[in-house]
Amino acid sequence: MLAVAALGVILGLIGARSFVAEVDAHRLRGEDRWWDPRCPECASSLGVLLVRCREGHRQRFINVMILVLLPVLLASAAYWVPSLWVWPAYAVFVASMLLLSVADLDTKLIPNRILGPATLVGAVLLVGGWIFDMDAGSLLRALLGALAYFFVMYLLAVIARGALGFGDVKLAFLIGGFAGFISWGSVLVAGIGGFLIGGIVSVALLVSGKFGRKDSIPFGPFMAIGGVIAVVWGTAIMEWYLG
Ligand SMILES: [Zn+2]
Structure with a gap:
């Protein structure tokens, strides 16, 4: 280790x-x-x-x-990480969360040239690591977690009409997958955590007067922070919550 x-x-x-x-x-x-x-x-x-x-x-x-x-x-x-075999996959995941957050803060865009390769390479490494240690997590749950977070964000993007970019929707797929590989609790923590942190920071910015209602606040970094918290502590947080 x-x-x-x-x-x-x-x-x-x-x-x-x-x-x-x-x-x-x-x-x-x-x-x-x-x-x-x-x-x-x-x-x-x-x-x-x-x-x-x-x-x-x-x-x-x-x-x-x-x-x-x-x-x-x-x-x-x-x-x-649930197993050192999947360390390379999770290393790619957390690195991409950092890079995408900084890029999103800078340009208010989640660049496909980072998100695309991160999703592809991350998925290949995850499957590769899982072959060596099949108890590390579940690929089926990873796929379902990715689709679940993706569709929730997709619906929100349709409802919000422009306030949420499609970059956030694709980001949800990546985060949902890596959280889902670990547990369903992690997927929930990723989604709820992202909105909690994003909501608190948005309200704080609005109250402080630094941002007006018309300013758009990039949401990607909050999803990324929620995603990292979810893969590290998601299962523990859910177990604590459920008593
Ligand atoms: Zn110089």
Whole structure:
């Protein structure tokens, strides 16, 4: 477990660089600069810590968050995954939750070029890991969980007419699948948790006056946080709730 956690830290530190580059490419809508994040001011490469460029311009705080959170997420996954065989799948899942959240906050869009590969690679790794340890979770429940969360969000998107993007609906499929692989409780926690956190933050923003009623608040990050909470603590939360 410790070895896998260490691997997670190393992958996280290395991966943070391409994460920042990817988010940057989205934000600036510039050319593809995978692995090579550039300074928006002078276009020179960023230093190892991602906090300054070669010319010394200070970079966004979100870079530091990525550099800290990605290794933490990947390493901690070694301790909460249902089986180490599915660690690669859940590593892809939590990494994509972080990347999609940052991209959504930046552009109010959930980019298909991240969501698509994350869903596909995550699913292949999940099936692969499950073959080695069939007690780790249930593929059927994963599929049903994905479809359940997807259809709930789809209905809400139809009712809300534009307030919820279709990106959120597709994101629900990914989250529902990884939560469902673990338990039905996790699926419930993912959905309810996302709305609870999103609702509380939205009300807080409205009350604080920083956001008006017409401003749209990206919902993806709340779903992503709900999804991560669900895969880590979902089963425990439901057991506690049901007494
Ligand atoms: Zn610079």
